Amino acid sequence: VTIRLEPRLTTPRWLSPVLTLGAIVVALVISGAIIALVGGDPIASYLHILNASFGSVGVLSDTLVKATPLILTGLACALAFRMRLWNIGAEGQFLLGAWGASAVVLFPLVPVGTPGIILIPLMMIAGMVAGGLWGLIPGVLRARLGVNEIITTLMLNYIALFWIQFWVFGAWSESGFQQTRTFPTQAWLPRLSDVADAVPAVRGLPVHLGLIFGLVAAGLLWLFLERSRFGYEIRLIGDSPRAARYAGIDIGRRLVIVFAISGALAGLAGMSEVSGSVHRLQDHISPGYGFTAVIVAYLAKFRPGRVVVAAVLFGALILAGREIQPSGVPAMIQGIILFTLILSDVLVRYRIRIGRGGPAVAVPPPGATPPAVAVPPPGATQQGGG
Amino acid sequence: MDLGLIAAAGVATGTVLLFAAIGEIFAERAGVLNLGVEGMMLMGAVAGFSTTLSTGNPWLGLVAAMTVGGLLGLLHGIVTIHLRADQVVSGLALTFLGTGLARVLGEGLTNANVERLPALTIPLLADVPIAGPILFHNQSILVYVGFLLVPAAWFWIEKTRPGLHLRAVGESPAAADAQGIGVQRLRLIYVVVGGVLAGLAGATITIAVSPGWFGDQTVNGKGWIAIGLVIFARWNPIRAALGGYLFAAITPWILGLQGVQTILGAENPFLPGRSATFFLEMLPYLFVIAVVIVGSRSAARRRIGAPAALGIPYVRGERGH
Numbered sequence: 012v013t014i015r016l017e018p019r020l021t022t023p024r025w026l027s028p029v030l031t032l033g034a035i036v037v038a039l040v041i042s043g044a045i046i047a048l049v050g051g052d053p054i055a056s057y058l059h060i061l062n063a064s065f066g067s068v069g070v071l072s073d074t075l076v077k078a079t080p081l082i083l084t085g086l087a088c089a090l091a092f093r094m095r096l097w098n099i100g101a102e103g104q105f106l107l108g109a110w111g112a113s114a115v116v117l118f119p120l121v122p123v124g125t126p127g128i129i130l131i132p133l134m135m136i137a138g139m140v141a142g143g144l145w146g147l148i149p150g151v152l153r154a155r156l157g158v159n160e161i162i163t164t165l166m167l168n169y170i171a172l173f174w175i176q177f178w179v180f181g182a183w184s185e186s187g188f189q190q191t192r193t194f195p196t197q198a199w200l201p202r203l204s205d206v207a208d209a210v211p212a213v214r215g216l217p218v219h220l221g222l223i224f225g226l227v228a229a230g231l232l233w234l235f236l237e238r239s240r241f242g243y244e245i246r247l248i249g250d251s252p253r254a255a256r257y258a259g260i261d262i263g264r265r266l267v268i269v270f271a272i273s274g275a276l277a278g279l280a281g282m283s284e285v286s287g288s289v290h291r292l293q294d295h296i297s298p299g300y301g302f303t304a305v306i307v308a309y310l311a312k313f314r315p316g317r318v319v320v321a322a323v324l325f326g327a328l329i330l331a332g333r334e335i336q337p338s339g340v341p342a343m344i345q346g347i348i349l350f351t352l353i354l355s356d357v358l359v360r361y362r363i364r365i366g367r368g369g370p371a372v373a374v375p376p377p378g379a380t381p382p383a384v385a386v387p388p389p390g391a392t393q394q395g396g397g
Numbered sequence: 398m399d400l401g402l403i404a405a406a407g408v409a410t411g412t413v414l415l416f417a418a419i420g421e422i423f424a425e426r427a428g429v430l431n432l433g434v435e436g437m438m439l440m441g442a443v444a445g446f447s448t449t450l451s452t453g454n455p456w457l458g459l460v461a462a463m464t465v466g467g468l469l470g471l472l473h474g475i476v477t478i479h480l481r482a483d484q485v486v487s488g489l490a491l492t493f494l495g496t497g498l499a500r501v502l503g504e505g506l507t508n509a510n511v512e513r514l515p516a517l518t519i520p521l522l523a524d525v526p527i528a529g530p531i532l533f534h535n536q537s538i539l540v541y542v543g544f545l546l547v548p549a550a551w552f553w554i555e556k557t558r559p560g561l562h563l564r565a566v567g568e569s570p571a572a573a574d575a576q577g578i579g580v581q582r583l584r585l586i587y588v589v590v591g592g593v594l595a596g597l598a599g600a601t602i603t604i605a606v607s608p609g610w611f612g613d614q615t616v617n618g619k620g621w622i623a624i625g626l627v628i629f630a631r632w633n634p635i636r637a638a639l640g641g642y643l644f645a646a647i648t649p650w651i652l653g654l655q656g657v658q659t660i661l662g663a664e665n666p667f668l669p670g671r672s673a674t675f676f677l678e679m680l681p682y683l684f685v686i687a688v689v690i691v692g693s694r695s696a697a698r699r700r701i702g703a704p705a706a707l708g709i710p711y712v713r714g715e716r717g718h
Contacts, residue, residue, distance in 0.1 A: 049504070166686050173675040
């Protein structure tokens with residue numbers, strides 16, 4: 012008995028979303044089985060996650076706060092992955108962005124008492140520059156010296172962690188604690204609850220301007236990828252580096268720029284987190300946003316709009332997962348979802364034939380081909396993909 | 398600081414890196430990149446530890462760790478070789494999965510103590526000056542397995558007929574296929590071998606050289622360091638082993654600086670509690686980046702690159718892209 016994969020000649024429009032949804036369901040079933048095996052109650056866990064993340068306006072607002080850094084780091088990964096550039100360093104770039112934004116307030120780089128209208132843009136710039144520079148390192152190493160970016164970005168994550176610790180344990184420590192002092196309110200991003208006097212319904216809702224940053228960034232990234240020449244080149248490099256080289260595209264240059272933009276997006280996520288949510292820099296400021304971002308980007312098939320949706324789902328998992336026992340469950344669910352997504356992707360691209368004997372050739376035997384008249388031109392097979 | 402003791406501890410920790418790196422070399426020489434080493438090691442570590450804890454027998458723990466590692470390798474193999482999924486993404490998924498699952502399975506094991514695998518002192522060899530006490534005195538039995546595995550792996554890959562087939566499916570799968578070698582079957586076998594060795598590497602931590610379960614801190618990036626070593630070693634098991642021992646010997650020595658009161662007569666700025674100590678903690682990771690840069694450059698200069706078909710699924714009659 013052999014298992015053969017035949018490339019699909021046509022992909023129905025509904026297939027990809029249905030399989031993606033199916034992948035999530037299958038992942039939740041597998042995770043549930045594992046939770047049950049180790050003595051937990053999967054149904055109760057899932058109901059808890061649902062209730063604690065979407066159950067009321069209050070918790071929905073908390074979910075959006077968790078989703079905010081995931082949107083920005085998810086976009087960072089989606090952009091790099093679209094070029095088949097494996098930036099696994101969004102975590103470190105996030106941390107550097109948080110550090111850069113904090114530096115503006117804490118060094119301080121501007122006079123104390125600077126109004127928010129000036130201070131916050133400066134923090135955004137500092138965060139994006141710091142994150143972008145951190146992203147530039149693996150980009151330049153890859154472009155100039157051919158150094159594998161997966162290893163370097165991962166190692167830079169660890170280094171960024173110690174860099175943050177150096178500051179929050181040392182020069183910026185607030186009386187020996189592993190955190191800095193609270194930023195002055197001019198350095199806080201506006202929150203929904205700030206207008207509670209005018210609109211009582213939003214009292215206590217912590218959603219902050221960072222969410223708007225995320226949505227705007229998603230829109231800009233979509234324009235950039237789908238409507239600009241540079242974006243087209245990036246997609247071409249991702250789909251076929253050889254074709255891009257024949258077309259005379261300077262891949263190394265694009266690679267460095269994409270890495271810098273990717274780092275800047277993750278850096279903005281770090282800025283938004285310290286300025287909008289935590290209001291100080293501290294150790295363990297990220298519960299792994301930069302790593303979850305990898306899965307967010309993949310679930311979104313590297314599309315900016317879908318990144319937003321995926322980020323909200325995983326924001327819910329991170330928010331509600333904090334109280335789930337055992338504590339590794341959210342991480343496990345993320346890993347299993349990524350695997351089932353990969354498998355669903357295989358089903359989108361190929362038709363699986365299980366049959367007896369016969370060589371496993373790529374060209375399907377005549378009987379198995381769909382009616383010849385239905386064969387579309389090569390470009391049409393891309394629908395639902397690129 | 399007793400340099401001899403630190404070196405001996407380095408050899409023990411180096412054994413962990415060596416198992417993982419040689420496992421990855423087998424998989425990559427066969428043409429399959431597996432970035433799931435960290436996840437497979439964590440699963441091996443937790444499987445070995447919890448099995449030893451519940452049975453009281455570290456040998457059973459060892460078997461469990463290698464089995465779990467092999468199964469995860471099999472998963473990666475089927476997904477990437479037979480289903481032709483992207484090797485990078487599948488490997489990352491394996492690391493996420495292994496990390497999360499290991500934390501779930503390891504819940505509540507953090508304060509447990511287990512029987513560890515026996516340590517041996519080799520008579521005569523241990524009496525050799527300098528090298529003897531470092532290499533052969535009171536080392537875990539797995540350290541000696543490591544000593545034997547390195548030349549064996551090199552010999553297998555470079556000098557035997559099956560090794561020739563292994564290299565063929567990694568360098569030129571179409572030619573290997575034409576010779577009648579089952580490309581996909583062979584690749585699957587070596588990815589599983591890589592998983593078994595990664596599981597062994599994980600168990601080497603938890604039931605041999607530094608027993609205990611500390612959540613995902615147990616492996617703490619060693620899987621990624623092993624992948625870096627493979628590049629540094631230009632896919633050669635002997636260089637990978639030397640790199641692993643060297644890295645493991647240098648790291649505790651650097652971190653050992655934290656325990657010194659004065660350096661060159663001045664007060665040590667790296668004392669624990671001093672913030673400069675965090676720069677010391679960065680050094681191992683900076684070292685990995687440096688090592689990968691050196692490895693990439695020398696590979697490029699000598700034209701000894703990655704196996705030519707690394708990362709490309711093989712489909713008969715189709716050219717890779």
